Amino acid sequence: MNFYGTSGNDNLTGSTGDDMLSGGSGNDTLDGGAGNDELYGGSGNDFYIIRDRFDFVYDSSGTDSGIIYADFYKADADVEGWTWASGVQKLPYWIDSMLPGSASSFTPLLGGSKTIYFCFPTVAPAHFSSSDASGFRAFTAQQQAFAKQAFAYISSVIGIQFVETSNPAAVNTMVLANNIQSGSAGYAYYPFDDYQGSDVLLNHTGSSARNLTPQAGDYSALTLIHELGHALGLKHPFKESDSIGSSSDGPFLSAAEDSSQWTVMSYNSRPAEYNLLYSPFDIAALQYLYGPSTAQTADNVYTLSATAPNFIWDGGGNDSIDASSMTQGLTLYLEPGYHGYVGSQSALMSSAGQVTVNFGTVIENARGGSAVDTIIGNGAANHLYGNGGNDTLSGGAGNDILEGGDGDDNFIGLSGCDVIYGGNGSDTLSLASGITQVQVLKLRNDALMVSDNNGNVNVCRNVEQIQFADGALGASALSATGNLDAILGQIYVAAFRRAPETEGYNYWSQDVAARGYAAVAETMFSLDIVKVIYPVAMTASQFVTAIYNNVFDRAPDAQGLEFWIGHLASRSRGQLVIDMTNAALTTADGTSGKDFFQNRLDWSLYAVSYQSEQQREMTPDHLTMVTNSVNADASTLLTLIGQGESGIAL
Numbered sequence: 001m002n003f004y005g006t007s008g009n010d011n012l013t014g015s016t017g018d019d020m021l022s023g024g025s026g027n028d029t030l031d032g033g034a035g036n037d038e039l040y041g042g043s044g045n046d047f048y049i050i051r052d053r054f055d056f057v058y059d060s061s062g063t064d065s066g067i068i069y070a071d072f073y074k075a076d077a078d079v080e081g082w083t084w085a086s087g088v089q090k091l092p093y094w095i096d097s098m099l100p101g102s103a104s105s106f107t108p109l110l111g112g113s114k115t116i117y118f119c120f121p122t123v124a125p126a127h128f129s130s131s132d133a134s135g136f137r138a139f140t141a142q143q144q145a146f147a148k149q150a151f152a153y154i155s156s157v158i159g160i161q162f163v164e165t166s167n168p169a170a171v172n173t174m175v176l177a178n179n180i181q182s183g184s185a186g187y188a189y190y191p192f193d194d195y196q197g198s199d200v201l202l203n204h205t206g207s208s209a210r211n212l213t214p215q216a217g218d219y220s221a222l223t224l225i226h227e228l229g230h231a232l233g234l235k236h237p238f239k240e241s242d243s244i245g246s247s248s249d250g251p252f253l254s255a256a257e258d259s260s261q262w263t264v265m266s267y268n269s270r271p272a273e274y275n276l277l278y279s280p281f282d283i284a285a286l287q288y289l290y291g292p293s294t295a296q297t298a299d300n301v302y303t304l305s306a307t308a309p310n311f312i313w314d315g316g317g318n319d320s321i322d323a324s325s326m327t328q329g330l331t332l333y334l335e336p337g338y339h340g341y342v343g344s345q346s347a348l349m350s351s352a353g354q355v356t357v358n359f360g361t362v363i364e365n366a367r368g369g370s371a372v373d374t375i376i377g378n379g380a381a382n383h384l385y386g387n388g389g390n391d392t393l394s395g396g397a398g399n400d401i402l403e404g405g406d407g408d409d410n411f412i413g414l415s416g417c418d419v420i421y422g423g424n425g426s427d428t429l430s431l432a433s434g435i436t437q438v439q440v441l442k443l444r445n446d447a448l449m450v451s452d453n454n455g456n457v458n459v460c461r462n463v464e465q466i467q468f469a470d471g472a473l474g475a476s477a478l479s480a481t482g483n484l485d486a487i488l489g490q491i492y493v494a495a496f497r498r499a500p501e502t503e504g505y506n507y508w509s510q511d512v513a514a515r516g517y518a519a520v521a522e523t524m525f526s527l528d529i530v531k532v533i534y535p536v537a538m539t540a541s542q543f544v545t546a547i548y549n550n551v552f553d554r555a556p557d558a559q560g561l562e563f564w565i566g567h568l569a570s571r572s573r574g575q576l577v578i579d580m581t582n583a584a585l586t587t588a589d590g591t592s593g594k595d596f597f598q599n600r601l602d603w604s605l606y607a608v609s610y611q612s613e614q615q616r617e618m619t620p621d622h623l624t625m626v627t628n629s630v631n632a633d634a635s636t637l638l639t640l641i642g643q644g645e646s647g648i649a650l
Contacts, residue, residue: 036108048079056105072337072359076101077249092337092356094349097237097253098263098285106191106233107289110172114290116198117165117173118151120144125168125175127195135180137204146214147176150224150276157283159291159360169195174231178204178211185211185223188230198231222274226264229282233289234265237281257281257350280311280350284358287313291360304330306342306353313358319365324387326369334363334378335396381635390425399638413450413458414438417641419634421589422462429460435468442478443605444486447598449641457641459602485509487517489604490581491574493597495524496533497550498624499604502617521574534573540565547577551584552593553632595632603630603637
């Protein structure tokens with residue numbers, strides 16, 4: 001929708017779609033609302049409210065200001081007084097310094113197609129200015145082939161496809177031609193919604209005649225990739241005037257990074273960059289605009305370096321960052337746009353050991369080193385492993401798996417549904433909530449379930465204490481009284497491959513109090529309904545194999561089968577179930593079968609609590625069906641618990 005102001009001081013607010021707001025004269029306030037909006041202040045001292053990363057601002061005069069509510073927004077320097085709302089993240093300098101003020105408009109120009117057309121006209125197009133058309137000369141066959149090689153490379157790095165066309169009179173069409181220029185090897189226009197947008201003109205005279213016969217290793221290659229950078233939306237990173245007297249808007253890179261080693265948009269070039277390749281800052285800025293290429297979709301592992309900067313990008317798959325060889329502390333953010341580091345943080349992103357994930361990249365997993373690490377996840381389902389040292393792990397949004405490893409680790413909890421393995425050491429779950437704002441349920445000796453009223457759930461294993469905003473609670477202080485009977489849950493999962501129903505659980509809990517677990521387990525296996533599943537005539541080998549499958553989700557090996565058959569010879573079937581499940585839970589995390597059983601056990605104990613809270617009983621058939629959806633992957637446990645906490649009937 002279009003909204004127009006008057007000559008007075010107007011207050012214009014857009015709709016939830018893509019709007020155009022024009023304030024006209026006067027001191028106006030423009031708020032586009034949701035959507036990709038165009039905000040034109042006109043004359044006067046205007047105020048802009050930015051709520052979306054793709055809001056475009058154009059202001060012609062006045063002393064203007066605005067507030068930004070969108071993370072990583074590219075602010076136009078034509079507005080003199082920008083402020084950022086509390087908690088809003090600024091665009092990192094190594095990207096901000098590469099983009100002009102109009103950059104927020106570039107991505108929406110392409111719509112959903114992410115296609116740029118290119119054309120090699122044989123005559124000067126009608127939309128060319130007199131300067132563009134001066135000494136017009138069509139691209140040579142060698143130039144055309146070289147340009148297509150450049151487009152293929154660019155498509156391998158960013159999420160843009162290039163398609164050749166014979167029509168230069170169209171938007172989102174890059175016209176490439178030669179002309180005569182004074183003092184420059186070439187120039188190009190930024191993306192814009194007219195025919196001239198993204199056109200590229202190369203000088204074919206004097207020393208720039210080499211542009212007619214470009215090749216890798218020659219300055220002509222740097223010229224082409226540089227001008228294509230402008231055509232895609234990159235600016236110069238330096239303040240000095242260029243060859244035609246123009247100077248880019250700030251901010252700018254420092255002298256230490258104003259080099260083609262870091263950006264081919266620099267005028268400080270090295271022969272090493274005389275190729276059709278972008279440098280790290282170029283790729284970071286272009287992926288901010290257009291996202292990464294989706295050609296790189298394997299399950300990749302990115303090993304961090306302490307001796308070089310780490311710019312990580314990926315197009316898909318289930319990917320990992322590996323710092324397991326690091327002996328210095330690591331600070332790592334999986335969310336794009338942040339500045340992590342191995343060892344110490346430098347002011348320069350180009351310094352050794354610095355780490356960032358480029359925009360559009362989703363990294364699912366990370367592994368720390370032997371020192372004190374801080375690893376912060378993103379909105380995906382992350383698996384974070386601290387390894388050695390006293391680490392801090394935060395999964396962020398999403399359903400995550402956090403493993404501390406060795407050391408006294410700290411887990412930032414209650415953001416999504418997470419499974420947390422404390423590992424060795426004295427480990428802490430840290431919550432921003434007060435102690436009365438969460439519910440803590442003891443599932444078993446080394447497992448807790450912590451939940452809040454917003455559907456966030458943390459299942460904690462081997463976590464020794466919970467730190468609240470207003471106090472602390474040791475896991476050992478939680479009494480089994482009034483909590484759940486883990487051993488009874490073990491029997492149900494191992495014998496019946498399901499969680500207990502309320503009536504059965506309550507009945508057997510009272511019997512356990514009177515007679516003990518062994519007697520109750522023996523009684524359960526004497527019931528006719530249980531004999532249907534495990535007949536008296538079943539051999540010891542058959543019985544052990546059946547229970548082993550229920551506990552470990554696999555058949556026993558020969559040695560294990562022989563051990564448990566011998567065990568059964570002097571014990572009842574019920575006692576064997578108790579002993580086998582206790583043995584399963586005392587094995588190390590990661591041991592084959594343990595994750596399967598403890599996930600099912602934790603789900604079963606949660607299901608008991610859930611039925612009690614909901615005051616309704618699930619049928620054994622339904623419990624069997626739901627329990628069978630839980631396997632060794634902790635995300636299957638989180639899915640069911642998350643549904644229960646969200647009020648969805650299980």
